[in-house]
Amino acid sequence: MSAAALKFSAVSKTFTSERGQLSALDGISFNIQPGRVTGLIGPDGAGKTTLIRLAAGLLLPDAGEIQVLGIDAIAEPLTVQSSISYMPQRFGLYEDLSVQENLDLYADLQGLPRIERPGRYAQLMQMTGLGPFAGRLAGQLSGGMKQKLGLACTLVRSPQLLLLDEPTVGVDPVSRRELWQIIYRQVQDAGMTVLLSTAYLDEAERCDEVLLLHQGKLLDQGEPAKFSHSVEGRTFLVTAKDLGHRRLQEMLSRAPGVLDALIEGEAVRLVMETIQQPRAEVLLPGQKDIHITTVSPRFEDAFIARLKIRQTNPVTEFSSQLKIDPEKNEEVISVKKLQRRFDDFIAVNNVSFSVRRGEIFGLLGANGAGKSTTFRMLCGLLPASSGELAVAGYDLRRAAATARGRIGYMAQKFSLYSNLSVVQNLRFFSSAYGLKGKQQKLRLDWALTTFALKPFEDANAGDLPLGYKQRLSFAAALMHEPEILFLDEPTSGVDPLARREFWARTNALAEAGVTVLVTTHFMEEANYCDRLVIMADGEVLAAGTPLSMKSGARTEDNPDPTMEDAFIQLIEQRQQKSQAAP
The missing domain is CATH 3.30.70.100 (Alpha-Beta Plaits)
Known part of the structure; x- marks a missing residue:
């Protein structure tokens, strides 16, 4: 066995905040062998980002030893940083620079000799498919293309060790697959070692080895199959x-x-x-x-079996006042020939669908398909260029403000006030929806109790772990007891435990008659939907039930396709038709 590419020996790291000491890592020890892809998994707050930042020489441990490519990371952090590449969760692309200008900037920062740049750029452009977009501003790229550009910038200088902190968060399945192809090509062609954290457990299953963290401790290390066998x-x-x-x-x-x-x-x-x-x-x-x-059994089964504590208490009621008459087949959202143009660019084109009372309706699509633009129009936040939009019986062209009062909206990105406390955020949003006095106090108590936010009520929202940020966003959207709920990629980046908790709450709302419109990049979450549409290039590509979508993707080689299989097949078929068109 060759020398470890990364070695932690009894590493501990504690952070101090207004709320006291937080042990992020507690006596962690492991070795990662070179030329392998190692997945780093665990619930929100497990210590994954802290571990990666320690490995990158950006933090110093309180105790223990760290060896990176044989270098003492505590004594020589700058040497470590010059030998590795690190892509954080929010990679710093310069959105006012073009794709090529971003590559040039990172080549300068990483000291890549100019004579080597043309060849390396050509490799990166070919791997990422960004060649035709070299002159496009980074800010005008889709989410998936931004992630690929971020990875290309990270790989401008080919490192021996690549550290990736949740590189596929917020990107669609096609882009996720392309990112993985880039990563494995680096391992196979350049012998690179990769350590990546991920919230997608199907991705962890693709890794050569997995590290499972929980509450700052390393619970286990091994091949994914080892974990799966534990729940046979x-x-x-x-x-x-x-x-x-x-x-x-x-x-x-x-x-x-x-x-x-x-x-x-x-x-x-x-x-x-x-x-x-x-x-x-x-x-x-x-x-x-x-x-x-x-x-x-599969890897996710083992993850849940290892970490989940069985819920024995009854789920807290969402509201004693929420009384929606779930009249069957009542249409509460109607979209007909919807279009939205931005100058010469058509973001949404001729989109039509309807959603019934108490239905969970999915709006799926690749990055840049027009989902979020459609969402914003349905919420009355963006006017339609043409077409008809009605929500809760109100024409959004004439009564957008009235319709918004019947809607709860949870944005794709954390959109609460980071410098306000949890309770201040809840009080602000309830006031914005017209709640005051005794009614407001009752709803505040309900939100803090139902979403287990009481211990964090005085903490700044921006300091919360991601899973608790999601809870707070969800609670804020429900303060005024809306009859229609818009959820724009609500589970992006959160761990499987938090996703289960979120969907248990959402299902309870739907059973109570609340109508839910949701976008998601977790294709298996489409199984929670009663019906869905898949969008591509601003248009509806397919519509139906999850079962009908998967049935359409069934082949002899894949008799039991997943929702992700169906999605990828539909997108690829559209791409093939576009390429074949004269």
Whole structure:
């Protein structure tokens, strides 16, 4: 075995804040071998970013030793930084510079000799597909293209060790796959060692090895298959003829012996607390036509089994006052031939769909497809260039302000006031929605209790872990008890535990009659939707149920496609048609 590319020995790191001491890492020890891709996973606040910043020589530990490519990172941090490349979560592209100018800038910063630049640029442009966009401003790129440019800038000088902190957050499945192809090409062609953190557990499954962090401690290290085997005999799929998938999941999540219940297509995937064959009469007493089948465990099952504490207390009611008449098939959102132009650029073109009361409706698409622009028009934040828009019975061309009072909106990026405390944010947003006095106090108490924000009520919103920021954003959107909820990539970057918590709450709202319109880049979350549309280049590419989408992607080689398979197939077919067009 060759010398470790990265070695931590009993490393600890503590931060001090107004709220006291926070142990980010506690006695961490591990070795990473060269020429491999190692995934770094764990819940929000586990210490992943701290570990990567220590490995990059940007932080010094309180105790322990760190060796990076044989260099003492504590004694020689600058030497380490000149030997590695590091891409943080929010990579610093200069949006007023072109793609080529960004590459030139990072080549200057990394000291790449000018004679080597043309050849390296050509490699990077070919790998990322950014060649045709060399003159485009970085700020005008889609999210996926920005991430690829960020990775290209990081790789201007080919390093021995590449550190990536959640490089695929906020990008669509096609772009994620392309980013992974770039990463593995570096490993195969240049022998590069890669350490990356990720919130996508399917990505962790692609790694050669995984480090699992929790509360600053290293719980385990090994190949993904090792983790999956640990839950062998505990994973099952359950279907029920007379129960909808959301109701089925809610009932199974409370059944005895069930650790985790996750919607998977028209079924619910179970992880049991112990190795056992679940029985229908125990899981769902009184229900008929229950089918339980054994399925192979996957990495996410093991992650949840290792970290999830079974919920035994009943879910807190969202509101005692939320009374929505879930009249069947009542249309509460209507979009007809919607178009939005920005000068000569058409961002949304001839989009039509409708959403019914109590439905969870998904709006999916690649980066730059027009989803967020459509969302902003539906929320009354951006006027449509043409077409018809109606929300809660109000024409948004005439009564946008009135319609906004019936809507809750959770933005794609954390959009609360970072310098205000949790309770100050909640008080501000409730006031903006017209709440005051006793009613406001009741809603504040409800939000702090329901979303477990009480311990953080005096903390600045900007200092919260990502999962708690998400909770606060969700609570703020619900302060005025809206009947329609817009969620723009609400789970981007949060860990699987936080995503499960979020969807449990969203499903409860839908069951209460709240209408939900959601965009997401986690394609498996589309399984929570009753119906969805997939957009590409500002137009509707496909519409239907998740089951119909996956059925359309079924082939002999892939008889049981995932939602991600269906999405990628649709996008690739459109690209092929575009390329074939004269």
